[in-house]
Amino acid sequence: MFVDETKVKLQAGDGGRGCVSFRREKYEAFGGPNGGDGGKGGDVILEGSSNENNLTRYRFQPHWNGGRGEHGRGSDQSGAQGKNCVLTVPPGTIVVDLETGQIVAEILEHGETKVLLEGGNGGWGNKKFKSSVNRAPRRANPGEPGGSGEFKLILKSIADIGLVGYPNAGKSTLTSLITNARPKVAAYPFTTLHPQIGVIEYPERYKTLEIADIPGLIDGASENRGLGHRFLRHIERCFLLTLIIDMSGIDVREPWADYDQLIQELGAYDPELLKKPKLLVANKMDEESAVENLKIFEKTRDVAIQPVSCLTEEGLAELKELIWEKVTQAKAKEKEAESSKSGNR
Incomplete structure (x- = not known):
């Protein structure tokens, strides 16, 4: 429980x-x-x-x-x-x-x-x-x-990365592949009923990062609909927001529309969340439709994107490195801001 x-x-x-x-x-x-x-x-x-x-x-x-x-x-x-x-x-x-x-x-x-x-x-x-x-x-x-x-x-969980997305986008599968967490994975929505905290290991650096997998959001989450709204507080302290999108569009959803809706829900919950660094994980790139959708997405949305396939595990190593880079930059920026604030006092 x-x-x-x-x-x-x-x-x-x-x-x-x-x-x-x-x-x-x-x-x-x-x-x-x-x-x-x-x-x-x-x-x-x-x-x-x-x-x-x-x-x-x-x-x-x-x-x-x-x-x-x-x-x-x-x-x-x-x-x-x-x-x-x-x-x-x-x-x-x-x-x-x-x-x-x-x-x-x-x-x-x-x-x-x-x-x-x-x-x-x-x-x-x-x-x-x-x-x-x-x-x-x-x-x-x-x-x-x-x-x-x-x-x-x-x-309010203290994690380095907050992972959000729609149900069946692949959050739990991704978490189980890049961390030591073992969330429930199934072919139906809302398999994750509460936040999962996983640890991403970087053995060559002797370092780790923590990622919080938030239950799937739905439209209107900021208005207390669905499960995800109860747990959005767990990403307030994250250094990096990672949004995972089903780029294949198999469920008759347009990836760019999903991204826009996620951004809208996060901003409606707390506008400060939109100021955090963001990384888009384009999942299910093993599907043929995902390649074309990714091209359209890259032309119409300005956000860092890492294509991956949780089925074939392609792009996961690159994703871990990109996450490390962005979290390190965000931590350094926050530390610099705190030092500047202390100096002004």
């Missing part, structure tokens, strides 16, 4: 209460106050983990609590801090406060942590209230309550 959006109810631990106590020892009739402070409540902490790839556990267990701080004790003993509640989430997870609708946290890297809710402070014991005019205070503070709230966890 793949879950990329769910609601949770979180509660940080309450602080322990302070203690009212007096030293009582032989020959020390007036030993003075020695009540310890209460312990701090446990925080609710988000932690990024590359071992997680979705939010399934939080769908079935939506309530999470931090531990309560221990109460103070006599003999100047402070209570222990409550146990932190650590929620491990996949990198790319954002947290939205349901009350305000604001994004309150974002985890982008493995090992990155963020305190979402702080535990309550422990109450002071009576020792803290001792003064020259109050030598025997009989007062202690209760612990403060921990923070609480209801939140929505939303996963």
